[in-house]
Amino acid sequence: MNFVVPDFAPAVTELFVAGMSLVILLLTVFMRESARNIGYVLTQLTLIVAALLTIFTMDGQVRVTLSDMYVDDLMGDVLKILICFSVITALIYGRGYAADRGFDRPEYHLLALFSTLGMMVMVTANHFLSLYIGLEMLSLSLYGLVAFDRDSARSTEAAMKYFILGALASGLLLYGMSMVYGATGNLSLSGVAQAIYNQAAVYDGVSSKTVLMFGLVFIVAGLAFKLGVVPFHMWVPDVYHGAPTSVTLMIGTAPKLAAFAMAMRLLVGGLFDLAEHWQTMLMLMAVGSLVLGNIAAIAQTNLKRMLAYSGISHMGFLLLGLLSGVVEGDRFNALNAYTSSMFYAIAYVVMSLASFGIIILLSRSGFEAENIDDLKGLNKRSSWFAAMMMIIMFSMAGIPFFIGFFAKLSVLQSLVAADMVWLAVLAVMMSLVGAFYYLRVVKVMYFDEPVDTAPIHAASDIRVLLSANCLAIAFLGLLPQQLIDLCQLALVASFQG
Structure with a gap:
């Protein structure tokens, strides 16, 4: 036996x-x-070195x-x-918050590192x-x-809901993978792609196409849960609301990049020749996410729940990029479509880091600044951070000229190029609906009298x-x-085959 x-x-x-x-x-x-300081410092150093190692070993080759x-x-x-940089930022934002509430312990940072x-x-x-x-590690x-x-009790309840629904979604995903394995005889994504391209004939007397379709449905369902899109969105508002804000910050940022990568590896890297089928499923989920996410967010008075529902709508936008890559078998639009989706994922993470960072900044020991009314008169308390929150809300609403506007624009351009004009029109209409609840936050900050007049205390590193x-x-x-070009270059170098 030769061991290599x-x-x-x-x-x-x-x-x-x-x-x-x-x-x-x-x-x-x-x-x-x-241990508390050692755990935090070493976790941050580990993430910084990990990012530097990745940069220094990056050569654009596929190995x-x-x-x-x-x-x-x-x-x-x-x-x-x-x-790495997203988790570093999240840990810096959340350190004071966790310390005030007594759970700034080494295990907290270790779990963050294991999730990374x-x-x-x-x-x-x-x-x-x-x-x-x-x-599963994440x-x-x-x-x-x-x-x-x-x-x-609220955090415990949220964790139970998240665990039960997450276990169900993981089971669906694993079942779908087993069916694809049964139909193709491969577990590697490149092997699955090759088997589908070669169109294997039968599996136990059943058309492999039928088995693949069932497997594809389960895989897309599991993927939809991780992205938090309709109809697998139920956990998002409850978990965002119930979790400590520093943890909500973790959940709503870096994992979205991992979920995008998971979608690209599975759908584009392994199941690309089934695009006409999974694109239809993504279309239904994207439409549902845009409609439900934006309409439900209007009724929210809790800022974390509002951002949760808006996150559902943002993930719907991300799906719009993924579903516009292949048009009737023609792959001419694939690169621009997937580039727009990756660009949107990065833009959303940058905006989410800042939005939850503001909530943490305004919170203090014994007080959670998680209701929209808690932002009343913020301009009179701190005109600088009121302006920063306004930038975040304008960007999330897609108002020019912030990164959120160009993220939405790139997705809409890919939809129009794929002759999905009706989807682009729907997305624009839902964005207009979404602008209402974002601009409501700006109105509260600048035109309402402050309810809380306590000074804003935060460490200088968090403020900077x-x-x-x-x-x-x-x-x-x-x-x-420049960021769009980077996304396009990354996708070309990774999926050129």
Whole structure:
């Protein structure tokens, strides 16, 4: 028997994060007095080094290793870097919040690090097993983070809902993968793609096409849950509302990049020749998400629930990019469509980091600034952060010239290029509906009298980073083409075959 040692070099970032997670775990066990600071500092250093390792090893080549379970390509590298910086930012925003509420413990940072590792595995997976392992590592870590504030009944309830629905969705996804494996005889995504292209004849007397269709339905259902789109959206508002805001920040940002990568790996990397079928399913989910997300958000008085429903509508926009890639078998629009979707995912993460960062900034020990009324008169308390929140709301509403506007515009352009004008019109109409509840927040900040006149206290690093985050929304809106070109280059280098 010949044993070939796999090439571990492409996976150096994941191996480093996994190793450091174990080191931090051991250190915090044996150094309990100073464990809180050690856990936070080492977690942040680990993420920074992981991002630098990815940058220094990035060469634009596609390398498959670990028995076809791992793929190193430019799309994965770009998303890993963004995930690292997203989690770094989320931990900085949430540190003071967690400390005030007594759950700034080493385990909190470890779960964040393990969730990051799960996301990294997801964006570099080339195999059903590795993809599922990464997904479960992310999901289990997030379940723990949602329930981390053990004294909060609301957090415990949200964690239970998230766990039960997440387990169901994972089961659906795994069942779909098993059916695709049964029809194609492959677990690697490249092998599945090749088998579908070759059109395998039968499986146990049943047309492999029939088995594939059932598997595809279950896979899309599992994927829809992770994105939080209709009709698998039920967990989103309850979990966003019930989780501590620092955890909501984690859930609503970096995992969206991992979910996008998961969609690209599964649907484009493995099931691309079935695009005419999964695009129809994505279309129904996108329409439902746009309509329900925007209309339900209007009725919300809780800011976190409003952002949850608006997040559902934003994920509907992301799906619009994915579903406009192939038109009647013609793939001419695929690159622009998937580029618009990736660009939208990145823009949404940048905006979500800033929006939940503002909520954390306004919160203090014993007080959660999570209702829209809590922002009343913010301009009189802090004109600077009122302006920053206005930038966020304008960008999310798609008002020129912020990054949110160009993200929506790129998706609409891909829809029009794919002759899906009616979908583009619907998306514009729902964006106009969404503008109402975003502009309501601006109205409350600038035209209502403040209810809470307490001064805004926050560490200087949070103030500086949050200001930079909000200004980046405006800056990227002035120069969006560079980010769009990066997304396009990453997709061309990763899926050129």
